[in-house]
Amino acid sequence: MKTTRIVLASRPTGTPADENFRTETVELESPPPGSALLQTLYLSLDPYMRGRMSDAPSYAPPVEVGATMVGATVSRVLESTDPALSSGDIVLGYGGWQTHSVERVRHLRKLDPAAAPLTTALGVLGMPGFTAYSGLLTIGQPKAGETVVVAAATGPVGATVGQIAKINGARAVGIAGGPRKVELLREHFGFDAAIDHRAPDFAEQLAAATPDGIDVYFENVGGAVLDAVLPRLNKFARIPVCGLVSQYNDSELPPGPDRMGLLMGLILRKSLTLRGFIQTEFLDQFDRFQADMAGWIDAGRVAYLEDVVDGLDHTVEAFRGLLTGKNLGKLVIKVAD
């Protein structure tokens, strides 16, 4: 069996370019004992992948140059050497940017195609949804009447953060780029206020939308949004730091003045809590998350939105769009039927 795969050809500087990747078709090994040969149906594209393309120190090792780009996948089992899986089963795995993969069965989770659309295992019921759930509830701890702000708010993490904030009785303020996304925040996701970060008076709009200040800022973008949020933070505000997508493409620090001490001073004077996290540290909450989230979706309390792009050959272009906000909702590549 052959796989067509996208490998990292060189490390990008700034925005990933086509020449940083190479598509190749190679023969796959036969699945050794305890493994399965899989056909990729859906590939998840997520902002963390930009970090894996870089060899800067991070919480996970980089993808080696020449290796297949990593990523979560929904796949069909073609052949299994482990009795836990049979041909035709659908599984959540980590097959990466390719059409076929061989994976250890104990790393796979069998999905029930009747329970929910398969793509949701990569989004609202998967890692992005769990990132929102665990980070907001464990670190952000929104209380009734408080104000929660999140950016990239039409994305699968941000949209879920806003809706869980509302379920907890908080006021949800969403930030996104462009009028179409802002409308979606209000109409589709039910945010109490929605702001376009591209507006020239963005900071003033944020101030107007947070008349009682900000109690929880779920940080996934950094940059200009963080700058506008900082003066609005209330005493004892909590900031789960989940991502900084606006700076992932930066290859050098921005010019001065140096505001590191300014941030430390705000942390001190406002008794702020900043806490970086990745969802893997909270995996003991995963079963509770799945039960809660499935219930909220069934009850119409959590909506989701997916942006499915057809064809593995559009992966690099789609990923660039993800970093610049061109997609609308959870970005998934449909690799096969």
Next chain:
Amino acid sequence: MKTTRIVLASRPTGTPADENFRTETVELESPPPGSALLQTLYLSLDPYMRGRMSDAPSYAPPVEVGATMVGATVSRVLESTDPALSSGDIVLGYGGWQTHSVERVRHLRKLDPAAAPLTTALGVLGMPGFTAYSGLLTIGQPKAGETVVVAAATGPVGATVGQIAKINGARAVGIAGGPRKVELLREHFGFDAAIDHRAPDFAEQLAAATPDGIDVYFENVGGAVLDAVLPRLNKFARIPVCGLVSQYNDSELPPGPDRMGLLMGLILRKSLTLRGFIQTEFLDQFDRFQADMAGWIDAGRVAYLEDVVDGLDHTVEAFRGLLTGKNLGKLVIKVAD
């Protein structure tokens, strides 16, 4: 009854100068019902007072120009209109930079001169000791075998942080300025390692003294010490942010590059916790603190060091020295016998 008091004559820019203060002698009001007329015996000088001289936004309102500088005091009751206190009693209060004061009796805490030296109510058994105790144990949460780093480590907060870290089984690394202080850290306070932040190879010394990285950094200085600490922080490190004395005199931000995003990136990648605090939010722990600390002092597990300067007229000069590290131990002005 007259009081001689030091008032804020103008707001300092940078290091407080003599001309920012004025000494004046005025008539005190007679104590109204529920109040006491007090003679100041000891005045505490603490870094937070620099913030009160400024009208920048902070967690407490600034001292008004023309008003008496604030500060904790140990005083003798000269006259009381409340039966809870009698003439001759010794109390902890907040009389400020002056020889006499009139205070509400319910804001005073009666001290037992036989239980401990009176000055300790301003240091190891008072606000500085409680700051160390509550911030380290509640936010820092040092575990056995972990490494705790603290700067200004001969000061009443830093020295106590290091010793409580050791009581909890952690390794304590202290940072101070100059060889005399470094020796004190090892000999008097029992730190496992002690480093002079003025050494040209300070960052290398810190790295050598923290071979297993840093799990808790109790932040009270900022600046160059923070810069050296950041690359040594372990995943899941905790940073109670208690003070930033190195930047209190700064009137503008330092030149670039802008490292605010760099700090945010570290928080993300290392899953750091930064939490600003002032001890007042933990006052429900105060009784437990006093019991624990008195026990540790009695058992010889916590040592303390005081720097008593004689005479209210040396207050401004002594306070300047506090900001630049000239004092040795908890700085107290002896105002009267």
